[in-house]
Amino acid sequence: MKVAIMGAGLSGLACAITLEKHGVTPAIFEKRSSVGDRFVNAEALLSLFTRPVNDCIASLSEHHGIFLHPIASIAKMTVYSKHEKVVLDGQLGFTNVRGREKHSFEAQLGRQVRSKIHVHSEKTYEELLADYTHVVLATGDSDYAKKNRNFRxxxxxxxxxxxxxxxxxxxxxxxxxxxxxAPFGYGYLIPFSEKEANLVIAIPDLPESNMDMEFLWSLYYPKVQAEFQQELPITDQFQITGYPIGICHSGRVGNTFYVGNNFGAMMPFMGFGQYAAWMTGIYAAHDLCGIGHYEDLTQPIRQSYENSIVLRRSMEHLSSESLDVIVRNLNSPWGKKLLTSPSLNTLKIASYLLRPFIRQKS
Ligand SMILES: Cc1cc2nc3c(=O)[nH]c(=O)nc-3n(C[C@H](O)[C@H](O)[C@H](O)COP(=O)(O)OP(=O)(O)OC[C@H]3O[C@@H](n4cnc5c(N)ncnc54)[C@H](O)[C@@H]3O)c2cc1C
Structure with a gap:
């Protein structure tokens, strides 16, 4: 068996490490000059979105022998709507860094890989398919999944x-x-350290939303400055437009595995994708090593995606005023329990409750 992994990001590297643990040495092809050679940003892993796995960093090391060090555990999350705010406390998840940084998650994974990573790769999927028995598509986008008519x-x-x-x-x-x-979307601030943070707005591209990001930023940034009562000077910036979110029809087609964002790791509700990215990489390796079937193993991720799209569609039916009502209710003891209790699968519960409402609207 000769395995090629296209893309040395979260899913591709998790796949490589798992293959190596089972005695398979893949060839990894990365188009950039090194692992993680892209803009630096802070990301988060919220237990709320990975349940029933509550601590996905512990689970990764205990069950899969892969070790990641986040920036910090999240002990507090403040959620603001237009006029309301709720403060959640507890063990809520982790923050981490991505991109061109020594401690980025992909850099940490890269250091755990022993197989050769061919950087500056210009190999196409078709070329890899011709030279290898199996190809794992881990390119962080859905281009090949779309081209192969395998993506919704x-x-x-x-x-x-x-x-x-x-x-x-x-x-x-x-x-x-x-x-x-942030029309139908959200803004967030994730600290890199005590002195630096990542400030972001993310909005779905909808015909009814105001898509002028500069205008939205001109409203958002002063609001955050006022909240912190600090100037918060900007030292770096990035902008992404038209980032696709969807899911593949089949995780495995012939000897090609779709992992990470090629699979549909990025959850439509709030764009969380890291956990599903590394899990799909690990599951593809399990299938390749004959210890599971990729489609079966990824079924819970597929279900989470479908639950998440229900929440996303419900966001599109809300207004700033209804968000105020939701945030006010989250301030109640049961609201806080729903978000912070490790035993509740909040995503599943919320999507179950909202599903009839979405059907009615559509
Ligand atoms: C701005 C932003 C913020 C996000 N915030 C969060 C967050 O807070 N929490 C969260 O859980 N998720 C977040 N996500 C989603 C998460 O980052 C992704 O779902 C996850 O990184 C996907 O992993 P992947 O392995 O599919 O792709 P990546 O980790 O992006 O890796 C893809 C790799 O493939 C390489 N590549 C691309 N094309 C080729 C090619 N043709 N040949 C060879 N190599 C190629 C790339 O250079 C890259 O190294 C965020 C995403 C974005 C864009």
Whole structure:
């Protein structure tokens, strides 16, 4: 068996490490000059979205022998709507860094891989398919899945982010659910450290939303500055438009495996995709090593995606005022329990409750 992995990101590297543990040495092809050679941003893993796995970093090391060090555990999350705010406490998840940084998740995974990573790769999928018995598509986009007619695109999103300087609590993340600043989307602040944070707005590309990111940023940034009572000077910026979110029809077609965002790792509700990215990589390796079937193993991820799209569609039926009502209710003891209790699968419960409402609207 000769396995090629196209893309040295979260899913591709998790796949490679798992294959190696079972005695298979894959060839890894990365188009960039090194692992993680892209803009730096802070990301989060929220237990809320990975349940029933509550601590996905512990689970990764205990069950799969892969070790990741986040920036910090999240002990506090403040959620703002237009007029309301709720503060959640507990063991809520982790923050981590991505991209061109020594401690980025992909750099950490890269250091655990022993197989050769061919950088500056210009190999196409077709070339790899001709030279290898199996190809794992881990390119972080859905281009090949779309080209192979194996992808259902549900939406695209636009994202604008900046690195800001200031004084932050590394154990706290902040989220803004206010449609005046992020129509049908959200804003968030994730600290890199006590002195630096990532400030982002992400909105779905909908005909009815105001898509002028510069205008939205001009509303969002002063709001965050006022909340922190700090200037928060910007030291770096990035912008992404038309980022596709969808899911493949089949995780495995012939001897090709679709993993990470090629599979549909990025969850439509709030764009979380890291956990599903590395799990699909691991599951593809399990299938290749004959210890499971990829389609069966990925079924819970597929179900999470479908639950998540229900939440996304419900977001599109809400207004800033209804978000105020939701956030006010989350301030109640049962609201906080729903979000923070390790034993509740909040995504599943919320999508179950909202499904009839979405059907009625559509
Ligand atoms: C701005 C932003 C913020 C996000 N925030 C969060 C968050 O807070 N929490 C969360 O869980 N998720 C978040 N996500 C989603 C998460 O980052 C992705 O779902 C996850 O990284 C997908 O992993 P992957 O392995 O599919 O792709 P990646 O980790 O992106 O890896 C893909 C790799 O393939 C390489 N590649 C691409 N094309 C080729 C080619 N033709 N040949 C060879 N190599 C190629 C790339 O250079 C890259 O190294 C965010 C995404 C974005 C864009």
């Amino acid at each position: 695109e549900d939406l695209t999103v636009s994202i604008k982010g900046a690195t800001v300087e200031g004084r932050f609590d590394p154990y706290e993340v902040k989220v803004w659910l206010d449609y005046e600043i």
